[in-house]
Amino acid sequence: xxxxxxxxxxxxxxxxxxxxxxxxxxxxxxxxxxxxxxxxxxxxxxxxxxxxxxxxxxxxxxxxxxxxxxxxxxxxxxxxxxxxxxxxxxxxxxxxxxxxxxxxxxxxxxxxxxxxxxxxxxxxxxxxxxxxxxxxxxxxxxxxxxxxxxxxxxxxxxxxxxxxxxxxxxxxxxxxxxxxxxxxxxxxxxxxxxxxxxxxxxxxxxxxxxxxxxxxxxxxxxxxxxxxxxxxxxxxxxxxxxxxxxxxxxxxxxxxxxxxxxxxxxxxxxxxxxx
Ligand code: ASP
Numbered sequence: 001x002x003x004x005x006x007x008x009x010x011x012x013x014x015x016x017x018x019x020x021x022x023x024x025x026x027x028x029x030x031x032x033x034x035x036x037x038x039x040x041x042x043x044x045x046x047x048x049x050x051x052x053x054x055x056x057x058x059x060x061x062x063x064x065x066x067x068x069x070x071x072x073x074x075x076x077x078x079x080x081x082x083x084x085x086x087x088x089x090x091x092x093x094x095x096x097x098x099x100x101x102x103x104x105x106x107x108x109x110x111x112x113x114x115x116x117x118x119x120x121x122x123x124x125x126x127x128x129x130x131x132x133x134x135x136x137x138x139x140x141x142x143x144x145x146x147x148x149x150x151x152x153x154x155x156x157x158x159x160x161x162x163x164x165x166x167x168x169x170x171x172x173x174x175x176x177x178x179x180x181x182x183x184x185x186x187x188x189x190x191x192x193x194x195x196x197x198x199x200x201x202x203x204x205x206x207x208x209x210x211x212x213x214x215x216x217x218x219x220x221x222x223x224x225x226x227x228x229x230x231x232x233x234x235x236x237x238x239x240x241x242x243x244x245x246x247x248x249x250x251x252x253x254x255x256x257x258x259x260x261x262x263x264x265x266x267x268x269x270x271x272x273x274x275x
Contacts, residue, residue: 005192038198041206048226055223063173067224074169075228079235081161086239090246098253100263108136108268109245113238120233122152122199125241133245135269138262139252147251151244152199158236158243159204160194162229163211170212170221182215189214204236205229 015026060067091102112132116125126149133144167186171178178186193207205226209219252258262269 005196038200041203045202052223052226055220056227059224067173070169070173071224071228074165074225075232078162078165078232081165082158082232082235082239085157085161086242090242093250094246097250098258100249100253104263105137105246105249106242108132109242111268112245113242116238116241117234120201120230120237122156122237122240122244124200125237126152126199129241129245133248136262137245137249138259139248140255140257140259143252143255143257144248147248148244151247152241154195155243155247156194156197156199156204156236156240158239159197159207160190161239162204162232162236163190163193163208166208166222166225167211167215167217170217170224171215173224174218174221176217178215178217185214186211199237199240201233201237202229204233 015023015030017023018026063070087102087106091106094100094102094105109132112125112129115128116122119125129152130144130148133139133148134141139147164186167178167190168183171182189211193210194204196210197203197207205222208222212219212221249258249263
């Protein structure tokens with residue numbers, strides 16, 4: 001899988017450097033292919049509940065009650081780590097790198113987080129996030145219009161967290177020791193897989209297959225967690241979009257493109273202002 005990723009990165013870079021019609025048509029070919037594949041994934045997702053039902057019955061028939069207990073532990077752990085990452089890591093980064101009050105940031109981001117939570121889609125949250133980052137947090141359009149859409153496409157740290165915990169959970173369920181090298185590989189592939197995850201509901205679970213394969217774990221293991229993934233997807237999407245905004249604020253502050261008056265202003269403007 002790693003070879004495929006490295007090849008894709010190099011291939012993409014080569015396409016972007018290929019001038020003229022050839023580069024353009026290759027680019028639009030892969031763009032269209034991406035749309036078609038996403039459609040196919042969505043079609044399969046409609047079938048997924050029936051398949052998952054059968055897999056879950058088989059799994060819990062073998063595992064019994066301890067299987068359910070473990071699932072509760074997995075669910076709680078992902079939830080706690082997501083919250084700690086969002087409040088702790090982003091809050092600290094904001095405080096240390098910009099000196100700004102993280103509470104103001106989170107208060108202004110609350111609506112965006114709720115929107116991300118209810119749609120479970122970073123892409124659907126993009127317009128409201130962009131508006132909030134510019135009009136409520138005071139980030140200049142030059143920074144916001146680049147960093148927020150880029151973040152919505154590649155910054156999925158909440159997804160990477162879920163994939164890391166899920167891989168360890170599945171390894172333990174199958175009683176497979178992946179070793180230290182395996183854990184390091186999980187960190188690398190979960191980061192890459194989260195970058196490749198589209199900002200729509202449930203895709204983090206699809207790219208989890210790549211992480212599992214990289215350390216030789218059975219992909220069917222995903223069935224164990226699919227039942228509780230929808231709620232975790234909602235939470236991790238809120239974390240993903242908050243990360244995009246936090247980084248935008250940090251970059252804007254370092255580039256002196258942050259309007260502190262707007263940041264400290266208690267009034268929320270984003271709802272009324274156009275993007
Ligand atoms: N739903 C997530 C997002 O849009 C992606 C995922 O983890 O499935 O950010």
